[in-house]
Amino acid sequence: MENIIQFVYIASASLFILSLKWMSEVKTSRWGNWAGTAGMALAILATLLKPEIHSFLWIAIGIVIGASIGTPMAMLMPMTAVPQRTALSHAFGALAAGIVGSAEYFLHGANLSMPQLIVLCVEVLLGFLTFTGSLLAFGKLQEIIPTRPILYPGRNLVSLSVFVFSLFLIAYLVIKGGSHPFLFGFIVCLSLLFGILLVLPIGGADMPTVISILNAYAGLSSSFMGFLLNNKLLIIAGALDGSSGLILSIQMCKAMNRSFTNVLFGGVGQILEVADPSRDGKIVKSLSPREASILFEAAKKVVVVPGYGMAAAQAQHVVKELTDVLENRNIEVKFAIHPVAGRMPGHMNVLLAEADVPYDKLVEMEEINPLFPETDIVLVVGANDITNPAARKNPGSPLYGMPILDVDKAKQILFIKRSMSTGFAGIDNDLFYSPKTIMLFGDAKKVLNELVISINSN
Known part of the structure; x- marks a missing residue:
């Protein structure tokens, strides 16, 4: 059975790669869409065959809830809201990665090796900051919150301090062997806060680039989780997601003649001039x-x-x-x-x-x-x-x-x-x-x- 599962995983990974290839051209984009869908269906099917699964009840509940949210998003949201839908999808995916990582910590944290603990903490950091960052990007694109950059004195220093402090706590947790649930929870909170601080000062015009960057973070988070769970397909899928998001971000920055740092920390989008015909x-x-x-x-x-x-x-x-x-x-x-x-x-x-x-x-x-x-x-x-x-x-x-x-x-x-x-x-x-x-x-x-x-x- 394990050999069959790994074979299906290889087929699924191949379909993911073909999906990216075919979606790069308009003529073959429909094939790319179908290939990606088929690859994910095979990945889910193969995972359900794993002997470690003793009950399908909670899995079925999760599938029903996910389908209840995803189907209306796909069917009812207009084409003008594709960026918002993409941001929400990233948010849900990153949240899933963060929750799985947290579950792994509370179940096996004390028994994890130092490399495993480092991978887990980085995965959780990326997952939760992507979750709140993507939600904030959705809010700006949907104009639920102001699309203009929300700026305050020393914002970059504050954001950097939160990020560095979270890395310091991760290092301390790893050195101490991982048996500090309260400290881990504090790292999760800092990750959520950093996602908000990262996106809040960015204007609505740069949200598409931010979404693409967050897509790369979500992919990296999934790939790290694949290393932790020894799941080769998750490693491949996460790497594809992360690299494609990074490449797209680079292309978008090039199209705007901007750098990553300018997009993330430049505060572009303030109302600098008020149009007046006279x-x-x-x-x-x-x-x-x-x-x-x-x-x-x-x-x-x-x-x-x-x-x-x-x-x-x-x-x-x-x-x-x-x-x-x-x-x-x-x-x-x-x-x-x-x-x-x-x-x-x-x-x-x-x-x-x-x-x-x-x-x-x-x-x-x-x-x-x-x-x-x-x-x-x-x-x-x-x-x-x-x-x-x-x-x-x-x-x-x-x-x-x-x-x-x-x-x-x-x-x-x-x-x-x-x-x-x-x-x-x-x-x-x-x-x-x-x-x-x-x-x-x-x-x-x-x-x-x-x-x-x-x-x-x-």
């Missing part, structure tokens, strides 16, 4: 959708820039309808995709695929930027920070150096937005005041609907 004599031009529709009569090339505003308004299907209307008039339409548009990498790709927008129309930032000068109209649908020219022109801006979509180089910009409010990074967008920019104020779905009707009637 500020410094700057003028904002706006039109109704019907008036703006006339501009498309002379257009030959149009680029659509989707952002979180499109996602929040559920406007992707109307964007596809507008694309069809324009193409019927022999207007070339492309979509400019920024690596961190929306709230997670690939967010816009998934939404547009849901609306049946052909994937070959989606052009990445490096390829689309040289095309903007010859573009007649750029239609920005709720994207803010990723189109802000201050990232190129203003050394004093927190966005300076961040690669952006060069929409300001197009011949005409139509910017759909509810108001003149700042983006998620809390920074005013210089593009609003460009002579080439016309604002179309209102809900993205409603504005786009009116555009479609008006263009059809012209």
